[in-house]
Amino acid sequence: MAAITVENVSKRYGTVTALDRVDLTVDEGEVFGFLGPNGAGKSTLINVFLDFVQPDDGRAAIFGHDCQSESVEAKSRMGVLPDGYTVYDRLTGRQHVEYAIEAKEADVEPMAVLDRVGIRDAADQRAGGYSKGMAQRLVLGMALVGEPDLLVLDEPTSGLDPHGIKQIRTVIREERERGATVFFSSHILEQVEAVCDRVGILYDGELVATDTIEGLRQSVGGTTKLLITVDRAEAGVLERVESLAGVERAWPNPEANRVEVTCSNDAKMDVLITLNEAGVDIENFRTEEASLEEMFVEYTSGAS
Ligand SMILES: Nc1ncnc2c1ncn2[C@@H]1O[C@H](COP(=O)(O)OP(=O)(O)OP(=O)(O)O)[C@@H](O)[C@H]1O
Known part of the structure; x- marks a missing residue:
C-alpha cells in the first residue's frame, strides 16, 4: 500500500495558489525528498497531511486514511516535525519526551531518544533555554517516539550545523532500515541527495518533476x-x-x-x-x- 497518496490537491489563499493540482504517490519504505524554494508550497502540503489545512480540491491520504475525514487514523501513523513547531519553555527535554512516550503509549527510554538526536546532555535543562537547533532536535526526537510508519519532516536540517545535519541523515537511514517511510522537505538540494530514493520538485505550487536524482540528472x-x-x-x-x-x-x-x-x-x-x-x-x-x-x-x- 502507498504510504502517501495525493490526488489533484489544490489550495488557494486569496490570489495566491499555494498548491496547484498536485498528484503524488510515495511508496511504503521510501525516503522521499520534497524540494522547492521558499514559498513553493511545501509546508502547505504537509499541513494538508496533518489536517491543519483543508484543500480546496482533491484529497490526500496516509496509508489509505483520508487526511481530512479520517485525520485521527492518518495522524496515528505519522511522526511529525512540523514547520512551526513549539516547545514548552518550562518543561525539560526529558519531560517533553516522557510526554510523547505517554501519549503514544510507547515503550522506549527517554534518554535513548535524546541520545539519538544528540541532546542527551541537555536532558534536564528547560526547553525555554534551548537554541533553535536543540529545540528542533527535541521535536524530532518526539516524532521518533513510537516508531511511526511514516516520518514527515518539514525542513529538518534548517538551524542545524554540519554535525547536526549528519546526525539527521543517520536518523533517516536508521528509520528507513527499520522499514519506515520518510517524507522530508528541504530547499537545499545537497541535503537530500545523500539519503533520498526519490525527489519531487515543487515550484509555485506545482509539482514540476518527480524522479530519482539520477533520473533527474539524465x-x-x-x-x-x-x-x-x-x-x-x-x-x-x-x-x-x-x-x-x-x-x-x-x-x-x-x-x-x-x-x-x-x-x-x-x-x-x-x-x-x-x-x-x-x-x-x-x-x-x-x-x-x-x-x-x-x-x-x-x-x-x-x-x-
Ligand atoms: N495561512 C496562509 N495565509 C495566506 N497565505 C499563505 C498561508 N500559508 C501559506 N501561504 C502562502 O502560500 C505559499 C506557499 O507557502 P508554504 O509555506 O507552503 O511554502 P514553503 O514551500 O513551505 O516555503 P518555506 O520553505 O518558506 O516554508 C506562499 O506564497 C505563502 O505565502
Whole structure:
C-alpha cells in the first residue's frame, strides 16, 4: 500500500495558489525528498497531511486514511516535525519526551531518544533555554517516539550545523532500515541527495518533476561536462567539436592544460572521436555530473 497518496490537491489563499493540482504517490519504505524554494508550497502540503489545512480540491491520504475525514487514523501513523513547531519553555527535554512516550503509549527510554538526536546532555535543562537547533532536535526526537510508519519532516536540517545535519541523515537511514517511510522537505538540494530514493520538485505550487536524482540528472541532459586533458587543441578543432549534435559548448582551459565540453551523455563518445581524428593527443578525460544546484535551476526556471 502507498504510504502517501495525493490526488489533484489544490489550495488557494486569496490570489495566491499555494498548491496547484498536485498528484503524488510515495511508496511504503521510501525516503522521499520534497524540494522547492521558499514559498513553493511545501509546508502547505504537509499541513494538508496533518489536517491543519483543508484543500480546496482533491484529497490526500496516509496509508489509505483520508487526511481530512479520517485525520485521527492518518495522524496515528505519522511522526511529525512540523514547520512551526513549539516547545514548552518550562518543561525539560526529558519531560517533553516522557510526554510523547505517554501519549503514544510507547515503550522506549527517554534518554535513548535524546541520545539519538544528540541532546542527551541537555536532558534536564528547560526547553525555554534551548537554541533553535536543540529545540528542533527535541521535536524530532518526539516524532521518533513510537516508531511511526511514516516520518514527515518539514525542513529538518534548517538551524542545524554540519554535525547536526549528519546526525539527521543517520536518523533517516536508521528509520528507513527499520522499514519506515520518510517524507522530508528541504530547499537545499545537497541535503537530500545523500539519503533520498526519490525527489519531487515543487515550484509555485506545482509539482514540476518527480524522479530519482539520477533520473533527474539524465533528463536535464546537456549539463554533463567533459574535462579532457590534451597536449594541445587548435580553435578550429574546438569549433568542429561544437558543431556536433548534442554539444553545447567547447572551450580551451590553458591553465589546466585541457579542453572543457558541455554535452549530452550520448555525445561524449563523438567528442572524443572528433578530437582523436583531428590529431589531438588525449591524455586523460573525466566527466563531471550536473550539480544538483544546476538541476534545480533548470527545473524551477523552466516552470511557469
Ligand atoms: N495561512 C496562509 N495565509 C495566506 N497565505 C499563505 C498561508 N500559508 C501559506 N501561504 C502562502 O502560500 C505559499 C506557499 O507557502 P508554504 O509555506 O507552503 O511554502 P514553503 O514551500 O513551505 O516555503 P518555506 O520553505 O518558506 O516554508 C506562499 O506564497 C505563502 O505565502
